[in-house]
Amino acid sequence: MVRYQSLSALFRASRRLTSPATCFSVRQFSSSLLLPKTTPPRYFPFSSSISRFYSSSSSPSPSVRPPKSAGSNGDEEDTFEYKTTDDVEVIEDWEEEEDEEVESYLGDGGDGGGIVLRDVPWGEKVLSIAAEVLKQSEEELELFAFKTSPRGYIYVRLDKLSNEYGCPTMDKLEEFSREFKKRLDDAGAEKVIPEDLALEVSSPGAERLLRVPEDLPRFKEMPMTVSYVEETNSRKVVKTAVFLLESIDAESDNCVWKLADVKENRDPESKGRPLSRKQKDLRITLPFTDHKKINLYLD
Known part of the structure; x- marks a missing residue:
């Protein structure tokens, strides 16, 4: 035994x-x-x-x-x-x-x-x-x-x-x-x-890492914590934000993200008010390869 x-x-x-x-x-x-x-x-x-x-x-x-x-x-x-x-x-x-x-x-x-x-x-x-x-x-x-x-x-x-x-x-x-x-x-x-x-x-829980792009459609309706590479002043820096998936473009290997309406994305001085119209309209396009790490978001 x-x-x-x-x-x-x-x-x-x-x-x-x-x-x-x-x-x-x-x-x-x-x-x-x-x-x-x-x-x-x-x-x-x-x-x-x-x-x-x-x-x-x-x-x-x-x-x-x-x-x-x-x-x-x-x-x-x-x-x-x-x-x-x-x-x-x-x-x-x-x-x-x-x-x-x-x-x-x-x-x-x-x-x-x-x-x-x-x-x-x-x-x-x-x-x-x-x-x-x-x-x-x-x-x-x-x-x-x-x-x-x-x-x-x-x-x-x-x-x-x-x-x-x-x-x-x-x-x-x-x-x-x-x-x-x-x-x-x-x-x-x-x-x-x-x-x-x-x-x-x-069970995997929210700590699981999500594969790009395979796992993203499954959790499309959920906020995700996304770490990604962005070029600023000719330097590549890693940034992190809470996004919702807008779409996946398989032909160009890009993901289109929008800000999730969570406290991390709100202005600290807004006293809990939802995202502004400008923030809601913001879209970020990222190549698959620029995604460093994605987890499900925990409020």
């Missing part, structure tokens, strides 16, 4: 709980290092409660298997307690992604999407297992990002095409995680992959 960094599944809202583009994640571990809190329920727009599974064992050693009990059919069953809490602490020994402090880029296996296997010998196999699980799912889910670590960690980010923000529900992430874990267990028992792996399943 595949052993995880803990046999707990922590479902938590990501960094931006108050945003409509909330990103959920499911983590699988191999020892119970998380203690539930008894804080009163908190509510966030467009987020759901945080639930988790945790083992009754508190052994911190990842090499110790969880306690088992015999089921009615004679098979071994995990002895888990299933509880729900609205506030949990993330265990400290989980391997955060090594490039977390480095600026994201397209294809990095994280916020930039793409597949990064880091030359681990079992990477292609676990990727194919994930693809099989997605293929059999009835949901409109796709792999946004997939990354493996030499230390035995698997990071998966699932994109739901029919969702405005691309975020699957917590239940769907849990469902994928359960099936993926089961198949990893089977492959580990057959010695096809290592038995000591850790898994994190999440």
Whole structure:
């Protein structure tokens, strides 16, 4: 059976709980290092409660298997307690992604999407297992990002095409995680992959980087934070503004942007009044190659 960094599944809202583009994640571990809190329920727009599974064992050693009990059919069953809490602490020994402090880029296996296997010998196999699980799912889910670590960690980010923000529900992430874990267990028992792996399943959220021009039509109705290159006095400088996509000209490889009516674009002295007519009529045409970075805008 595949052993995880803990046999707990922590479902938590990501960094931006108050945003409509909330990103959920499911983590699988191999020892119970998380203690539930008894804080009163908190509510966030467009987020759901945080639930988790945790083992009754508190052994911190990842090499110790969880306690088992015999089921009615004679098979071994995990002895888990299933509880729900609205506030949990993330265990400290989980391997955060090594490039977390480095600026994201397209294809990095994280916020930039793409597949990064880091030359681990079992990477292609676990990727194919994930693809099989997605293929059999009835949901409109796709792999946004997939990354493996030499230390035995698997990071998966699932994109739901029919969702405005691309975020699957917590239940769907849990469902994928359960099936993926089961198949990893089977492959580990057959010695096809290592038995000591850790898994994190999440949604991209608003931090995702958007590809130009492929991803732009999908989010055309949403404000985007756009960093772009502009030539000023024979010098190229990088500027950032919040835009709405006006159009894409595939023949000339240009995007046409207009200012979004958000506080970042308003005159600080206007006391919250909307954009002026001049600002609303402003259009900026940028070649595809002059776009440095685009994210969904979080108010």
